[in-house]
Amino acid sequence: MTRALRQLLSDRLAPAMPSGRYALIDYPLYNNPGDALIWAGSRQLLETTTGRAPAYVSTLRGFDPAACRAAIGDGTVFLLGGGNFGHLYEKHHRYRLRALRALPGLRVVLLPLTVAPAVPCAALMAETAEALRIPDQVLAFARDATTRDVLTGLGLAPVLAPDAAHALKLTAPPPVQPLSRLIRQDKESAGGTPRGWDWENAPDLRLINRLGKLADRLTPVRRRLTLYDGLAARRIAAAIRRLGAGAQVETDRLHGLILAHLIGRPVRIADNATGKLSAYVAAWGDGLGLLEPPGTFVNATSGASCGMAGVCGDLSPDLRGAQ
Numbered sequence: 001m002t003r004a005l006r007q008l009l010s011d012r013l014a015p016a017m018p019s020g021r022y023a024l025i026d027y028p029l030y031n032n033p034g035d036a037l038i039w040a041g042s043r044q045l046l047e048t049t050t051g052r053a054p055a056y057v058s059t060l061r062g063f064d065p066a067a068c069r070a071a072i073g074d075g076t077v078f079l080l081g082g083g084n085f086g087h088l089y090e091k092h093h094r095y096r097l098r099a100l101r102a103l104p105g106l107r108v109v110l111l112p113l114t115v116a117p118a119v120p121c122a123a124l125m126a127e128t129a130e131a132l133r134i135p136d137q138v139l140a141f142a143r144d145a146t147t148r149d150v151l152t153g154l155g156l157a158p159v160l161a162p163d164a165a166h167a168l169k170l171t172a173p174p175p176v177q178p179l180s181r182l183i184r185q186d187k188e189s190a191g192g193t194p195r196g197w198d199w200e201n202a203p204d205l206r207l208i209n210r211l212g213k214l215a216d217r218l219t220p221v222r223r224r225l226t227l228y229d230g231l232a233a234r235r236i237a238a239a240i241r242r243l244g245a246g247a248q249v250e251t252d253r254l255h256g257l258i259l260a261h262l263i264g265r266p267v268r269i270a271d272n273a274t275g276k277l278s279a280y281v282a283a284w285g286d287g288l289g290l291l292e293p294p295g296t297f298v299n300a301t302s303g304a305s306c307g308m309a310g311v312c313g314d315l316s317p318d319l320r321g322a323q
Contacts, residue, residue: 033239034255065102081111172244180246
């Protein structure tokens with residue numbers, strides 16, 4: 001199933017692959033391993049397919065149009081996918097619009113993304129449609145059918161494609177506890193879900209985030225790709241250690257689901273506040289190996305609570321020491 005989604009991702013994105021130089025914009029310089037997975041998957045797919053690394057990389061906030069054009073000439077600009085397209089993360093989205101407006105005459109590819117929430121802000125979407133008309137050509141990939149419809153309304157002809165993280169091949173150490181429960185504690189939380197841990201609770205991830213922001217300020221442009229790839233790899237390794245500690249996973253994070261799938265952990269999911277997981281499962285669920293359809297975890301744990309380590313239910317004496 002993992003191989004099938006990886007191949008499908010490659011097949012769907014094949015028409016967007018450039019023959020020359022390209023840029024990859026919107027490195028996720030914040031504490032979200034899910035977006036680090038998207039970065040690493042995008043890097044893997046692009047370099048494997050084109051045979052070359054990006055000639056220019058940056059965060060959205062740090063995007064320099066002149067430096068980008070100098071590096072890629074009339075090449076292609078790839079904008080990282082994910083779930084921050086639209087008004088739920090408006091500040092970040094406005095950086096995206098600023099980048100689009102600075103790219104007249106160039107070819108732009110929006111890698112697989114979700115528009116959240118499903119009913120977007122009309123004024124911001126009108127502004128987005130205007131910005132999307134500035135580049136010479138915009139190719140877009142949607143992670144679910146609802147997003148495809150929204151992007152179509154913006155004047156694009158989007159193609160359904162799974163998340164870029166499916167390009168990765170990952171492994172995890174053997175589990176040390178029965179269950180790991182990754183539960184959102186941010187604006188996308190649906191509320192009422194059982195207690196668990198979230199990425200922001202992990203000290204190792206917070207440290208990587210702080211050091212990464214400092215390193216970004218000190219690293220010259222020519223070494224930025226190495227820095228970004230290294231930071232993403234460290235975030236992913238830390239996420240695997242935490243999520244993979246459980247023999248099974250319960251989560252309301254999309255990349256909790258995808259990461260569990262990639263490392264071979266059985267997973268149960270509940271939806272987040274925007275319906276992102278159910279929309280993704282509706283599009284790609286046959287390849288995700290879910291234990292059951294999206295639910296509330298009640299059948300899995302009978303209401304048992306989880307601490308910081310994400311451990312739920314009764315543990316054997318050998319496993320209690322791993323908490």
